[in-house]
C-alpha cells in the first residue's frame with residue numbers, strides 16, 4: 001500500500017510583484033501569510049513502520065522556512081519573482097536529495113484562496 005506523509009508550515013513574508021492587473025498595489029511592498037505543505041510518498045519501511053520520519057522532514061523544512069519567514073522575498077537568492085509557483089520550486093529545491101518519494105509541494109494563501117501545487121511525482 002502506498003502512503004503519503006505530509007508536513008505543513010507557515011511563514012510571513014513581504015514581496016512586490018509585476019502584474020498586468022492591480023499593478024500599483026502589487027508593485028508596492030506588501031505582506032502575506034503563506035502556508036506550505038510537503039508530501040512524501042512511499043511504502044513504510046518494515047522495521048520503523050515509517051515512510052519517512054516526520055521529524056527529519058520537519059528539521060529540513062525548518063531550514064527552508066528560515067530562508068523565507070520575515071524576509072523580503074524579492075531579495076531571497078534563487079527565488080525569482082515571488083509567486084506561489086516559485087515558492088513551490090524554492091521549497092522543493094531546499095529538499096533536494098531528502099527523499100526519492102518527495103511527491104508534492106503546495107503553497108497557498110488562506111486569506112484569498114490562492115494556491116499552487118508542484119507535482120514532482122505522477123499523481124496517484
Ligand SMILES: Nc1nc2c(c(=O)[nH]1)N=C([C@H](O)[C@H](O)COP(=O)(O)OP(=O)(O)OP(=O)(O)O)CN2
Nearest residue numbers: 017019022026031032082083084085109111112114
Ligand atoms: N499564478 C499566480 N498568480 C498570482 C500570484 C501568484 O503567486 N501566482 N500572486 C499574486 C499576488 O501575490 C497578489 O498579491 C495577490 O493579490 P490579490 O489576489 O489581489 O490578493 P490581495 O493581496 O488583495 O489579498 P490579501 O490577502 O488581502 O492581501 C497575484 N496573482
Ligand SMILES: [Zn+2]
Nearest residue numbers: 015017030032
Ligand atoms: Zn502579494
